[in-house]
Amino acid sequence: MANNSTDLPVFDTSVPRADDVSDATKEMVSEMASAADYFELLKPRVMSLVVFTTLIGMIMAPTGADGGVHPVVAFTALLLIALGAGASGALNMWYDADIDANMERTRTRPIPSGRVSKDSALGFGLTLSAGSVMCLGVFVNWLSAGLLAFTIFFYAVVYTVWLKRHTAQNIVIGGAAGAFPPVVGWAAATGTVDVLPVLMFAIIFFWTPPHFWALALLKNKDYTENNIPMMPVVAGSKNTRFQILAYSLVMAGFAALPALLGHAGLFYALFSTALSAVFVAMSFWLFIAPDARQAAASKALFAYSILYLFLLFAGFPADKLIGI
Amino acid sequence: MKEEFEGTPEWSDELLARRRKRAAVMGWVLAGFVVLFFLVTVVKLGSNIVQRAL
Numbered sequence: 251m252a253n254n255s256t257d258l259p260v261f262d263t264s265v266p267r268a269d270d271v272s273d274a275t276k277e278m279v280s281e282m283a284s285a286a287d288y289f290e291l292l293k294p295r296v297m298s299l300v301v302f303t304t305l306i307g308m309i310m311a312p313t314g315a316d317g318g319v320h321p322v323v324a325f326t327a328l329l330l331i332a333l334g335a336g337a338s339g340a341l342n343m344w345y346d347a348d349i350d351a352n353m354e355r356t357r358t359r360p361i362p363s364g365r366v367s368k369d370s371a372l373g374f375g376l377t378l379s380a381g382s383v384m385c386l387g388v389f390v391n392w393l394s395a396g397l398l399a400f401t402i403f404f405y406a407v408v409y410t411v412w413l414k415r416h417t418a419q420n421i422v423i424g425g426a427a428g429a430f431p432p433v434v435g436w437a438a439a440t441g442t443v444d445v446l447p448v449l450m451f452a453i454i455f456f457w458t459p460p461h462f463w464a465l466a467l468l469k470n471k472d473y474t475e476n477n478i479p480m481m482p483v484v485a486g487s488k489n490t491r492f493q494i495l496a497y498s499l500v501m502a503g504f505a506a507l508p509a510l511l512g513h514a515g516l517f518y519a520l521f522s523t524a525l526s527a528v529f530v531a532m533s534f535w536l537f538i539a540p541d542a543r544q545a546a547a548s549k550a551l552f553a554y555s556i557l558y559l560f561l562l563f564a565g566f567p568a569d570k571l572i573g574i
Numbered sequence: 575m576k577e578e579f580e581g582t583p584e585w586s587d588e589l590l591a592r593r594r595k596r597a598a599v600m601g602w603v604l605a606g607f608v609v610l611f612f613l614v615t616v617v618k619l620g621s622n623i624v625q626r627a628l
Contacts, residue, residue: 284592285599320617326610389614 283370287360291343291371292336292378299559300335300431303454304328306563307435307447310570319439327390327438331431334382334398338427340375341406344368346414353472375406386438394438401430415477418484421466425458426451432563446513449504453562456501460494460533461555467491467548487544491537494551498533502526505562518569522562529558 308324319327343350343361351362360366366374379402387395409424417423429451436447459481466473466480467490473480482490505526509519532554536547 282589282592283596285596288596322610322613322617326614329610385611389611389618 282364283360283366287365288374290360291340291366291374292333293339293343294336296339296428297332297336299556300428301328301332302560303450303563304331304431304435304438306566307432307450308439309567310446311436311439323390324439327386327394327435330382330386330390331394331398331434331438333378334386334402335405335431337375337378337382338402338405340371340378341402342410344371344375345406345410347371349476349478352476353469355469355472379406390438391441393441393443394434397430397434397437401427401434404430416479418479418481420479421462421481422459425455425462428458429454445511446508449508449511449513450563450566452504452507453501454559456497456504457555457559459497460501460529461552461559463490463494464536464548464552464555468545468552491544495530495533495537498530502530508566514566515569515573517572518565521565521569525558525562525565529554 305328308319308328311318343359346356347359347361347368350356350359356362361368361371379399383395383399383402386398405424405427409420409427413420413424432450432454433443433447437443463481467482467487470480470482470487474483481493485493505522506519508514509516509522514522529551532547532551536544536551539547
């Protein structure tokens with residue numbers, strides 16, 4: 251350790267691990283954290299998808315006779331829903347710190363890399379969870395607050411604690427947590443829930459397995475070594491690839507329903523059909539791909555699945571704008 | 575092998591700087607929320623005043 255001008259010891263911020271250490275170490279770890287480390291606990295990339303789908307839910311909600319929700323209230327709702335989703339991400343990182351430390355994809359996260367202590371992450375997640383739900387209830391409405399609370403509970407407890415380490419259906423059931431944001435956004439704007447946000451929920455719900463299993467196929471070694479029963483670990487590659495294709499078909503069906511049920515117009519019908527056709531084709535290619543091409547096909551499907559969801563949901567307001 | 579700190583941790587310039595920066599960010603975030611919640615209150619209160627029975 252090198253001394254600085256004040257002759258106080260300079261701690262190597264990369265050395266101490268945040269789990270299973272003394273109180274003094276925990277205190278030092280929490281003092282080493284930067285604001286960016288805490289922001290990282292919120293899983294900003296996941297949060298961006300949450301913000302986007304919530305926004306679409308709010309935009310698509312009917313405005314009613316009073317002109318709809320005020321922009322300031324809408325912005326506040328969006329911010330609080332994003333914070334609530336981020337809080338559940340922090341709680342997930344707190345609980346999963348042990349496996350995160352052993353996985354290549356996650357070992358640089360704030361807790362396993364020793365930048366934030368587990369206790370700090372837990373406090374941060376719980377405070378943000380309670381704060382976002384309470385503020386959403388007080389400033390927007392209690393239906394959206396209740397749905398946000400349920401979403402946080404579902405992700406942090408049902409998925410992270412109960413499902414993830416115990417069943418291969420973890421992603422299937424846990425996917426509901428990621429599917430709630432457009433429903434919460436709609437509820438924030440209207441105080442009610444209708445058919446369209448439920449369809450949006452279903453699209454994300456059935457999109458999640460093919461999206462995540464495409465990644466799980468690539469990270470199978472990590473999940474196997476950590477005894478996480480992801481579908482490829484439990485059922486094998488071929489069975490997983492078949493299920494990806496099956497879920498893709500179901501997802502494509504639900505993606506078509508808004509137009510078929512009259513909640514979206516011709517533009518959305520054509521746009522969603524084209525997007526879903528590519529999704530199903532890529533899933534089919536992954537299913538039949540020879541061993542040497544499977545990694546590339548998985549990677550391509552994972553990347554396209556993210557683009558698909560963004561474009562599909564962007565299709566809702568675009569359809570509304572075009573009006574055909 | 576895990577390296578542990580023993581006793582009361584001492585403050586280095588780096589740690590103090592990090593703490594200051596965290597406190598500053600927290601201050602700005604809280605100030606932002608104060609402004610936002612004030613605006614929401616005005617918006618909600620405003621519409622209620624407009625709609626009150628005269």
